[in-house]
């Protein structure tokens with residue numbers, strides 16, 4: 147199982163294990179809690195949820211999270227996939243999930259997830275990470291603490307410079 | 314000018330510390346060059362043909378003596394004693410060692426400078442009218458808004474991995490000295506019916522291999538909503554811009570494929586859903602920024618005897634006044650251009666000694682301000698008329714007083730094949746040839762305004778599309794050839810140049826320019842500039858002159 151990291155409400159990064167199994171579109175369903183693609187979720191989500199399982203959805207970078215708007219209260223985790231670290235669309239998706247759709251569950255970064263992106267991810271509203279570069283929770287946390295100040299309001303709780311200045 | 318507070322200062326020091334850690338990991342072999350590349354590019358460190366190049370941001374082209382002296386010192390200590398100002402008002406140092414880069418960033422941080430977002434698919438260093446705060450034709454100081462954009466765009470969490478690089482230019486004057494129509498976003502300040510200020514928002518301009526002029530997507534955006542509106546544009550672009558082909562990834566391609574109207578509709582829809590108060594700056598913060606842009610001018614007489622005396626006795630000084638000195642909004646002051654285009658030199662290059670000279674002049678005579686403009690020249694924005702003769706003498710002694718602003722030898726050229734790994738052909742020697750050919754100042758003056766712009770490849774870093782004469786380096790079976798275009802402009806009358814004919818070999822380019830100048834001198838009517846004559850006659854007479862031998 148890949149290393150997973152969670153952001154705690156206190157702002158720390160801790161290693162995490164979670165019970166979800168990713169099931170690709172061409173694979174058979176397994177027992178327990180599942181993560182499905184957006185298309186598969188739209189086809190089979192209702193049934194699986196009614197069986198009492200927890201279900202998560204993996205959204206590709208060219209898919210719009212708005213498609214999940216009405217299902218979000220029932221979804222345990224939304225995975226946003228970075229096909230390449232350079233693909234910045236999931237940052238917008240994460241902010242829309244948090245700031246516009248009010249999603250409170252886990253938003254997890256999967257795919258080409260590198261520690262140099264940690265700062266941007268946390269600020270955009272991600273709180274779960276599956277690093278592709280083997281970085282530890284400790285290293286991940288260090289990156290998010292490099293900057294003592296930030297300049298804009300985003301999806302996290304950090305106070306932007308213009309508000310700090312108002313004292 | 315804007316002064317960093319403790320927050321800004323901590324930010325650039327944190328950035329330098331971060332980069333030191335990253336470089337140490339690279340030097341220790343913990344990460345490969347492939348892994349390191351995106352990291353160094355986030356700090357403007359490029360690997361070029363011969364060495365690393367560091368691109369240092371000069372936000373909206375504003376410097377003071379302390380900053381310029383530090384740049385001079387860095388160029389002396391870590392490079393070959395000179396730097397290169399670019400069309401994006403950055404300073405490039407072309408001979409940097411990787412191991413020195415963290416120290417350089419630390420030195421830059423000490424004087425409130427950095428190299429963040431001078432590369433990569435980020436919101437790049439924001440540019441503004443170089444006459445800001447000095448010209449009478451502006452509605453407001455655009456740097457207030459440029460500084461707001463600088464801060465907002467710095468390590469923006471959502472927009473640091475855009476489909477492609479993203480450039481924003483701001484002007485608040487009727488005359489467009491910031492090339493806003495060839496920017497990803499061009500912001501031009503307008504006054505609304507009730508007297509309030511707002512921006513005309515232009516999107517999707519750009520040069521490169523498919524040049525476009527920006528389309529207006531909003532006639533009037535109240536200034537206080539600037540940042541939330543930019544955020545809406547950037548979000549639409551970040552989500553929908555193409556990522557499958559880097560040559561189609563700029564916002565201009567998205568705007569062109571959707572149509573400006575549909576693009577505008579999507580931006581407005583996004584903006585309507587957004588919580589503006591979340592993003593827009595509070596008035597107090599805007600006032601804080603603004604307070605830094607209000608220099609203390611003296612009350613002076615509108616005429617200067619010292620200047621008139623010098624003008625009457627010195628022909629060259631009189632010429633300098635004609636071309637390099639411009640009216641100021643405050644009586645008794647002038648804007649003074651510093652030419653980095655002495656015929657024969659590399660356009661935009663400046664030695665450390667010259668930087669020190671300009672820094673001293675700024676401190677003594679220009680309320681401690683220097684500006685960089687996109688023509689790759691500097692200017693002193695607030696010089697008392699009485700001091701202009703002294704400033705001229707000092708510039709002249711340092712080789713910085715060539716009276717050729719906007720004349721044929723004031724050429725924009727990119728680094729080309731002398732430095733750049735992407736180049737097809739050299740650009741600098743072509744610029745040097747042409748400028749030397751027209752080194753006689755009387756002749757240059759007779760020809761009048763003529764803007765030549767040279768790029769060493771289709772990426773158009775030298776703005777060739779918008780040159781009155783544009784010159785583009787192309788590769789023909791391994792040989793350097795040059796494609797000429799005519800009639801472009803990057804100003805209010807913006808237009809893209811028209812192709813002249815088949816590409817020419819290097820040794821024919823200066824001849825062709827000379828032949829076209831002859832056609833212009835023959836055809837011009839009244840006070841027409843080269844561009845006006847061309848627009849009236851069309852390409853035919855120019856084409857005929859240049860390709861006459863081939864018939």
Ligand code: HEM
Nearest residue numbers: 399400401477519520521522563727728733735772773774
């Ligand atoms: C020497 C290293 C440089 C490299 C590798 C480089 C590379 C590029 C590339 C690839 C583009 C096209 C981007 C696109 O269309 O998406 C571009 C555009 C541009 N470059 Fe450079 N460049 C370099 C230096 C410079 C310099 C020295 C200047 C200023 C004199 C400059 C100014 C510009 C400008 C203004 C554009 C924008 C044109 C547009 O809007 O598309 N670049 N550059």
Ligand code: SF4
Nearest residue numbers: 727733736769770774
């Ligand atoms: S136009 Fe081409 S040759 Fe010139 S700097 Fe840009 S990429 Fe290099």
